[in-house]
Amino acid sequence: MDLMLVPYSSDPSLKLIQWPPFLLASKVPIALDMAVQFRSKDTDLWKRICADEYMKCAVIECYESFKLVLNALVIGHTEKRIIGIIIKEVESNISKNTFLTNFRTGSLPILCNKFVKLVEILKEGDEFKHNTVVLLLQDMLEVVTRDMMINEIRELVELGHGSKDSGTQLFEKAPDSRPSIAFPIPVTAQWEEQIKRLYLLLTVNESAMDVPKNLEARRRITFFTNSLFMDMPRAPQVRKMLSFSVMTPYYSEETVYSKSDLDMENEDGISIKYYLRKIFPGSNNMNATFLLYTTSSVTHMFMWLSASSDEWENFMERINCKEDADIFENDENILQLRHWVSLRGQTLCRTVRGMMYYRRALKLQAFLDMANEKEILEGYKAVTIPSEEDKKNQKSLYARLEAVADMKFTYVATCQNYGNQKRSGDRRATDILNLMVNNPALRVAYIDEVEEREGAKSHKAFYSVLIKAADNLDQEIYRIKLPGSAKIGEGKPENQNHAIVFTRGEALQTIDMNQDNYLEEAFKMRNLLEEFHEDHGVRPPTILGVREHIFTGSVSSLAWFMSNQETSFVTIGQRVLARPLKVRFHYGHPDVFDRIFHITRGGISKASKGINLSEDIFAGFNSTLRRGNITHHEYIQVGKGRDVGLNQISLFEAKVACGNGEQTLSRDIYRLGHRFDFFRMLSCYYTTTGFYVSSMLVVLTVYAYLYGRLYLSLSGLERAIMKSARIRGDTALKAVMASQSVVQLGLLMALPMVMEIGLERGFRTAIGDLIIMQLQLAAVFFTFSLGTKLHYFGRTILHGGAKYRATGRGFVVRHEKFAENYRMYSRSHFTKAFELLILLVVYQAYGSAATSSTAYFFLTASMWFLVVSWLFAPFLFNPSGFEWQKIVEDWEDWSTWISNRGGIGVPANKSWESWWEEEHEHLQFTGPLGRLMELLLSLRFFFYQYGIVYQLRVSRRDKSIMIYGLSWLVILAVIVILKVVSMGRKKFSADFQLMFRLLKLFLFVGFIITLVILFQFLGLTVGDIFASLLAFLPTGWAILQIAQACRPLVKALGMWASVKALGRGYEYIMGVMIFTPVAILAWFPMVYDFQTRLLFNQAFSRGLQIQRILAGGKKNK
Incomplete structure (x- = not known):
């Protein structure tokens, strides 16, 4: 990270551009090698160095920094005179182009090594290494005067003899006198940055092509630099820019992963703690792939968070841990780990962190607008760590930057259930409060439900409330009474609509819970807002479209497919829709709305139940119908997570x-x-x-x-x-x-x-x-x-x-059961x-x-x-879908599910009957036209029977209608048999099992006798039996579809139980036909290995294999 940083503070003595260190990496060592081996003139050497602009800047900056360090470190009168004479001699020879003539360059690497050791000590600031600093300075002086300088300087000799006569060596503290060196040097932000930068310039030997190592960092830098060449409006000063708000709807998703999430074991008995300790025992084997569980009211989600090795190594370095086990021995480290994992999932914590980059960017840009020359030289860091006096003084630069940022940016998270979560002690409420404490500019809007009394009666009142953090507690800012419950339509748009009154400014950006932002993109927000003043045709823009980067593409092959598909839509797709087609609408976050235009014309989303299920696009419809103009801009982007399972x-x-x-x-x-x-x-x-x-x-x-x-x-x-x-x-x-x-x-x-x-x-x-x-x-x-x-x-x-279907957040790539x-x-x-x-x-x-x-x-x-x-894509793309143990467990679960009886309160995932009722629930509420269409579409299944029965050999090529009528007699006989079995099960199965078994035996014997007669006397063949199945199975399915569409009539006739039994039989047949090929393939281990390699990248495949080994190891203990 340090290699990418441009200095915060400028050094006025350096009359050159201070490039990021990664561009200057290895330039100084190369220049040293050139100087040591060069045997020609000074001008030729300097010409070769100047051929590389970065090398020239690195050499000059290192030389000037060398003088700066000596000037700050050496304070003794004699020592300063000696260093001054040497520097004057060096610069005199450089100006006369006689440096290579009067100095031996072969000792330059030795001098450089001594200086690097000195800078390293200054960087560490260890006050107990005073003597080491003295020795290094003496050695450096010795190398220059004895090994490098060809001609002796008389004044230097006299000063050296004078120090020997006094009984003390140079740079040492004489008794009863002031010290010769100022060590340790008082550390300021500017000094610390300069020393760290100098150390990097002298020691880093990596190629600029290898910096940064992190692929995500490379992608972000590449996009940012490319976007600077795109057409974008000129950014105004922060004080003159349009003010804007950001709003994020939140329901009950994860905020920050808790310690229990880290300790929770999966179905194989593996927790993230166990996994870290066993799989990644040392820092040399870091490929931070985590097993993580989260619990919600709907599912128990199996989450994998993949991070590159350099991210994990950097994290370990930040918390000063050498082994993974060290993390869990300290509460502060566990908290840091929770945040590290949360910032790599689709959590509110990640979204808030990303959106608060807007405020950070505005403060930095305002600093560059408002700071005077002295403050610019001190650097931005001097303002970010203010003194108590600066905090109290409203005219200080710090206070003015805070005020400008507050005026231009507002962030509201609409956590509609925060009140209920707080009353119930939900940890999400505590996490949201912690987010407000850590981000003082964050505001939270929620709907508060309270019981109020009017006389002897009590009623429930609803308030829309805005809060902020104060003294580590939430403090109410506004409370607006609502006429009733705000949750009467679709939940998400209702959540946005109740909180829009708390936003401020001329523009409003809507950000979803699964989005992220980047600091470098936040710098371009001023440019984007200026698009409202640009010429985009007859009408000014009312919605500014923004592209998205899908950051979940590396989790699995499915995630990669979705990432590519979404990327093409939010870039080339929306770009063409906006221009030239002029039919781009609002397809979700992160578009920027003209806030005044939309709050006076129906808001940013419609919330009617059902019809506005896709609430976002109706904002685009509304804007276009009211003579708005929607544009799309490619030079700025935000991150977005997508579904990965x-x-x-x-x-x-x-x-x-x-x-x-x-x-x-x-x-x-x-x-x-x-x-x-x-x-x-x-x-x-x-x-x-x-x-x-x-x-x-x-x-x-x-x-x-x-x-x-x-x-x-x-x-x-x-x-x-x-x-x-x-x-x-x-x-x-x-x-x-x-x-x-x-x-x-x-x-x-x-x-x-x-x-x-x-x-x-x-x-x-x-x-x-x-x-x-x-x-x-x-x-x-x-x-x-x-x-x-x-x-x-x-x-x-x-x-x-139509209804909302919650997909969940996060990297969910768990094994889904067959049922x-x-x-x-x-x-x-x-x-x-x-x-x-x-x-x-x-x-x-x-x-x-x-x-x-x-x-x-x-x-x-x-x-x-x-x-x-x-038929088979759900199993092909199902993790561990061809592992034999999972197949066995899936079959047991399927058998239990399909045989369980339903009833009131029995969920669909526990009983086939409950699921069957839910699956056809839409037919109970459909209109007459929908019911009629269902009946007409079901008639197509009768065509099989009508066509195939005339092809059977048993029909003897007879084309009369009698053949078709006889086929219906067969179907009627099957229905009667099913009805008899159903009635027998009700009457005999509990108390008279012998009678029920005799009944089934009688029916089986009758079926065999019928088959024998047909084979013997009517010429029935085995092919006819299979053909009959192809004819009668669709007919039975048609009867089922028609019975479901006419459910009230079928119930009135008392046939609903038979219909249900027939439906269960069809479901069982379909399940067996699908399950059998999957089970056969699961017999072969190579199929499982092939599927794992197909679905996941190499690191994730390794994780799955190790998971199995670990699970087996734990079970064997």
Whole structure:
């Protein structure tokens, strides 16, 4: 870090630029080697040194600093005269270009080594090394006068003899006289910085290409320097800039990880403390990957925080610990560790730290605006550590900087539950208070619920309260009584709306809980706010769009996919939307609003329940409809964390898809469509709801195509067409019949990422990343995501019922149980994939075009890819998804879940019945049109039965309607048998188990006799049995769908229990069919190793392997 710093204070004696030390690294040692080996003229040597501007600056700065150190250290009269004579002689020879003639440069490295030791002692400030300093100064004088100077100087000889006659050596303190050296030197911030910088210039031998080592630091510096070449307005003085506020909505997410989080053991019995001690025993083996748990009301999240080795080493150095075990022996170190981990998660602590950089940047910039020459020379650090007098004096520079920063910047965290958390003793309330104490400019807004009495009656009153920290306690600033509860709509926008009155200034930046900021980006906030005064067309800007950097991309391959996808959207995507399309809206934080414009026109977010699920974009709709102008700016960015586990990502995409479904039904989109011109209307459509409509149409086209081909094959038309084409030699018609039906969207969805990476890092890197992404099965992930968007968007359009889905915060990459994956993806992916699978199998069996295997492959390859992706992606991207022990545990959990009976108070994750009721809850509240559409869509499943029964050999090619009627008799018989079994279970299973077993035996024997008769007398074949399954399984599913849509009628007929039993049977069959291939693959250890390498980077893979070893080791103890 020190290598990157430009000096805070200027040295007026140095008439040169003081570059950051990393640019001057190794320049002084190289110059010394050149001087030692050089045998030509002084001018030639200086010309070679000046050829490198950085080397020239380093040499001059070191020489001037050398004189400065000697001048401050040596105070004896004789010693000062001697040093003055030597320096005068050196500079005289330099000016005459005779230095190499009159001095031996071979001893320069010895002199340099002595000086480095001296500077090191000055840096440490150890007062007990006084004698060592004296010896070093004597040695340095000896080297210069005896080894380097060719010509003896008479005055130096006389002064040396004089000191010997007095009985004391130079630099030593004579009895009854003042000391010769001022050691230890009084330390000031300026002196400490100069000594540290001089030490770095003399000792660092690293190449500038290796500084900094941290890749994140390199990325930030690269972006910052590149952004300085972009077009941005000129920044005004801090006193003249627009004032602004930042607002962060907070509910109950993690604030700071507690000590219990560090001590908590996971399911394998490993805590972070145990992990640190066993995996990272020494500082040479640091790759700080942590196992961390957090607890919430919903889930028990398994979190991995990955940090590079240099970050962990720096942390250990800061707290003066050499071993990992030393951290846990000191409460202060544990507190530091908690903060270190918290600042690498998605916590409120990280967000507050990042946003307070705005205040720090404004104070630094105001210092440069307001400080006089003397204060500039003293440096900024002299102001940041004020005296008591400066704090009390309102005219001091410190007080003026504080006042300017307070006037121009306000930060409000809207912690709506802070009052309840404080009353209940929740540690989050204490953590929030600590944040306010550590950041005095932070304000917290919350909704306070209190019981008030009016006469004999009491009622609940609601207040919107703003607090700050004072004397380590919270102090109330404002209390505004509300007409009622503020939580009547969507929670997040309600949280923002109640607190917006506490913000100040002309601009307002909305920052989410999973965001971060950087100091170097905070410096550019003045420039960004000036965009409100710039010319951006007919109307001034009302929302300034800001790009984001996704900082969670290194956690896993899924996180990398999401990071690239989000990066392309928040850069090249929003850039094009803003200009030239002019249809950019507000897609979430961190956009900057014209605060006055929006608080007088409906606020920054809409909060109506359901319709405003995606609350952010409605602020953009509102701004555009009210003649606002939305721009996008690439020269400034903030950090943002994204979901990193597949279930998290799916929940987020489900929320966005539901939100787009509600947008489609909203009047805002209707009004935009009617008021835009033709081109903006099309741009608006395809960049909002149109994307989801198009995605849905693509998948619906697959269904329509396959059902159409199935109709052609089962009706015999396809066979007739192909026969006619063969007779006439019409190869074009055969090619059309075997054409590719679907373009692989997984590759196409990666193209925007390729373009953005190509623009920012070069197209060679972009192509390399694209290849790696495909090798890590990005196409599978994006194809799977397509199913998520399709399902939730379509369900919202048909039935409504969009709701907020909490995805959680943090690096959640835990192993998800099979039952959990089944609950989440059963209706969105698995049932649709099974439908496509049956379509493909039936077409394979009865389609004429399938006679050629090549034609069939080209016809259905992408469809098979779609089926496999939708069925097995949740397990492929599930950490430890192919570990045999986890598979066994998952099966036991699945069996328990699907067999448990539901009831009042039984959660969905404990019982299949409860989940089944919740999964179809939307059908109870849908309108008549939604119910009718559900019935019509369910009719497609009857087509299988109608087509296949006429292909059975047992039907003897009879095409009469009787065959179809007989097939319904079979279905009716199965339903009756299920009903009999259900009734028998209720009557006999508890008290008369023998009767119930006899009943099942009777039914089984009857089934066997029926099969024997059909085989013997009607020509039934094994192929007919499998074909019947393909025919009757979809029919049963259709009956289930229709029964759920007509639930009141089915309950009235007393058939609901049978429907539930049928549903359980279907769920069990689907679960077994999905689980079996996963279990078979888990038999082979190499599959697990391959998956781990596929999902995670090398450090994380190592962590997972070591986790297993440790778990086994602990269990064996």
